[in-house]
Amino acid sequence: MRFLKSLFKDKLAASSLVVILAVIIIGVFAPVFAPHDPLEVNISKKYAGSSWEYLLGTDQLGRCVLSRLIYGIRPSILWVMAALMLSVLIGAVLGFIAGYFKGKVDALIMRVCDIMLSFPGYVMPIAFVGIFGVGLENILIAFIIMKWAWFTRVIRTSVMQYTELEYIQFAKAAGVNHFKIIRRHLIPVTLADIAVISSSSVCSMILQISGFSFLGLGVQAPAPEWGMMLNEARSVMFTRPELMLAPGIAIITVVFAFNFLSDSLQTIFDPKLMKSKKIRTEKVEA
Amino acid sequence: MLQVKRVEKSYAKGGIFSKERQQVLNRVTFDCREGECLGIIGESGSGKSTLGRLILGIEKPDSGSVLFDGKKLKKSLSKSGIISVVFQNYKSSINPFFTVQQAIMEPMEITSRNTMESRKKVVWLLNQVGLPSSYLNKYPHELSGGEVQRVCIARAISTEPKCIILDEAISSLDVSIQTQILELLKRLKDTHNISYLFITHDIQSAAYICDRIIIFKNGQIEEIVKTENLKNTQSAYAKQLLKSLMIY
Numbered sequence: 044m045r046f047l048k049s050l051f052k053d054k055l056a057a058s059s060l061v062v063i064l065a066v067i068i069i070g071v072f073a074p075v076f077a078p079h080d081p082l083e084v085n086i087s088k089k090y091a092g093s094s095w096e097y098l099l100g101t102d103q104l105g106r107c108v109l110s111r112l113i114y115g116i117r118p119s120i121l122w123v124m125a126a127l128m129l130s131v132l133i134g135a136v137l138g139f140i141a142g143y144f145k146g147k148v149d150a151l152i153m154r155v156c157d158i159m160l161s162f163p164g165y166v167m168p169i170a171f172v173g174i175f176g177v178g179l180e181n182i183l184i185a186f187i188i189m190k191w192a193w194f195t196r197v198i199r200t201s202v203m204q205y206t207e208l209e210y211i212q213f214a215k216a217a218g219v220n221h222f223k224i225i226r227r228h229l230i231p232v233t234l235a236d237i238a239v240i241s242s243s244s245v246c247s248m249i250l251q252i253s254g255f256s257f258l259g260l261g262v263q264a265p266a267p268e269w270g271m272m273l274n275e276a277r278s279v280m281f282t283r284p285e286l287m288l289a290p291g292i293a294i295i296t297v298v299f300a301f302n303f304l305s306d307s308l309q310t311i312f313d314p315k316l317m318k319s320k321k322i323r324t325e326k327v328e329a
Numbered sequence: 330m331l332q333v334k335r336v337e338k339s340y341a342k343g344g345i346f347s348k349e350r351q352q353v354l355n356r357v358t359f360d361c362r363e364g365e366c367l368g369i370i371g372e373s374g375s376g377k378s379t380l381g382r383l384i385l386g387i388e389k390p391d392s393g394s395v396l397f398d399g400k401k402l403k404k405s406l407s408k409s410g411i412i413s414v415v416f417q418n419y420k421s422s423i424n425p426f427f428t429v430q431q432a433i434m435e436p437m438e439i440t441s442r443n444t445m446e447s448r449k450k451v452v453w454l455l456n457q458v459g460l461p462s463s464y465l466n467k468y469p470h471e472l473s474g475g476e477v478q479r480v481c482i483a484r485a486i487s488t489e490p491k492c493i494i495l496d497e498a499i500s501s502l503d504v505s506i507q508t509q510i511l512e513l514l515k516r517l518k519d520t521h522n523i524s525y526l527f528i529t530h531d532i533q534s535a536a537y538i539c540d541r542i543i544i545f546k547n548g549q550i551e552e553i554v555k556t557e558n559l560k561n562t563q564s565a566y567a568k569q570l571l572k573s574l575m576i577y
């Protein structure tokens with residue numbers, strides 16, 4: 044509750060959250076919001092300008108751009124977020140185990156992470172696509188396989204730093220069981236870090252997935268996807284720039300929203316930081 | 330009552346493949362009587378906090394043992410509620426998301442299930458450490474350092490331990506608050522018959538509250554002196570500490 048209150052005090056964070064939630068809702072209920080079938084081809088109306096029937100006009104096959112944009116939320120944002128959540132979840136579980144119990148488990152998990160992280164970021168998805176064929180699923184799976192190691196690393200570091208804190212030492216000494224310590228003391232404080240890490244990396248993931256689709260490795264035509272829409276609009280970049288603007292602006296808006304949110308989350312989650320923020324602004328005013 | 334026997338501890342130095350170890354504690358042997366306040370004075374890095382962790386049972390010694398009434402307990406001393414602890418850094422001694430009440434209740438919940446009873450006890454404990462019951466629902470960042478340390482003391486005595494390890498518990502407070510907390514500790518010691526392991530590098534406060542003082546250096550006990558005889562101490566470190574005191 045306190046979290047929501049402070050979130051809504053921060054205008055930028057609140058509006059970012061609203062944008063993100065709106066995008067998610069529109070994406071989930073795409074059939075309700077989309078005026079047309081995104082796959083419906085209507086060659087006679089190709090490259091139509093904006094009208095009441097086609098708010099954002101139509102593309103080279105006469106398909107409704109707005110509908111394609113709305114359906115494109117699913118692969119571009121929703122699936123990316125699902126993949127991200129899965130890798131954060133794996134990373135969190137392993138990171139908590141490694142960071143909390145330390146010792147041999149930690150060494151083992153970290154060596155596996157080292158191996159995973161030694162692959163360059165773009166090679167793995169491309170190799171994966173090369174073996175299993177193009178398609179969004181394969182790219183997403185490759186992403187999960189790549190990213191969990193990174194999340195494990197980061198979350199472990201954050202957990203380790205917190206387990207050294209006196210109140211956790213005290214709880215350990217008093218004999219509170221490990222599960223309870225993790226749930227009551229570690230998760231609330233590391234949640235801030237996790238939220239910040241994942242909200243900032245969702246941006247790079249959205250951009251990368253769109254990038255792969257732009258290159259034709261991800262979502263396959265005719266399914267709508269923002270990166271692919273950009274690619275399709277490329278050929279008419281100078282005659283019909285608005286076809287490029289629609290998905291471009293959509294990507295930029297969402298990425299900005301996530302970035303702003305991740306910035307604000309950092310201060311919101313931390314009661315101490317919030318206090319210091321207040322003091323800082325007071326000092327500036329004085 | 331509490332006996333530490335030939336305790337040794339070393340930590341691995343360098344990476345996981347390095348065999349080199351740093352000896353932090355070297356055959357430490359002493360005992361602490363019931364109701365006694367035993368000071369442990371030593372330089373920074375001499376292994377005082379490590380000794381504290383070993384006695385609490387958060388870590389295991391490489392060799393040697395910590396005995397209670399001559400017996401080695403199955404559970405660690407802190408888990409059996411015999412020993413509790415107050416740490417130096419009051420800023421992170423209490424979970425920032427916990428209220429004072431939740432913080433004090435935490436160790437009590439393990440031993441007793443009756444929450445109604447415990448709630449009453451929290452109020453009583455707060456009064457014992459000189460805080461009004463209006464503090465129950467405050468968060469740690471709303472308290473001053475001295476107040477947090479009082480809450481930590483209340484939390485430490487909540488399980489009615491026989492002994493409390495005070496690991497530089499007053500070192501980061503300012504001097505006037507230090508004396509208040511020392512007074513409080515002295516009073517609690519008499520009313521509850523608790524013994525203290527008072528870890529510090531401030532010889533003045535140690536001399537004020539302790540019955541005996543252990544001079545600790547490089548993981549070894551240099552000397553154990555009664556506080557009355559502190560002036561005649563043999564060890565160089567204690568002499569040096571005393572000398573710096575004389576200047577004031």
Ligand SMILES: Nc1ncnc2c1ncn2[C@@H]1O[C@H](COP(=O)(O)OP(=O)(O)OP(=O)(O)O)[C@@H](O)[C@H]1O
Pocket residue numbers: 340341353371372373374375376377378379380530
């Ligand atoms: N978990 C650990 N792993 C490796 N080395 C450690 C660990 N804990 C302590 N040490 C080392 O043991 C030595 C003693 O540390 P300790 O914290 O016990 O000193 P201290 O006497 O309490 O010092 P201070 O007065 O600064 O609190 C230090 O050199 C430290 O580097």
Ligand SMILES: [Mg+2]
Pocket residue numbers: 377378379496497
């Ligand atoms: Mg110490």
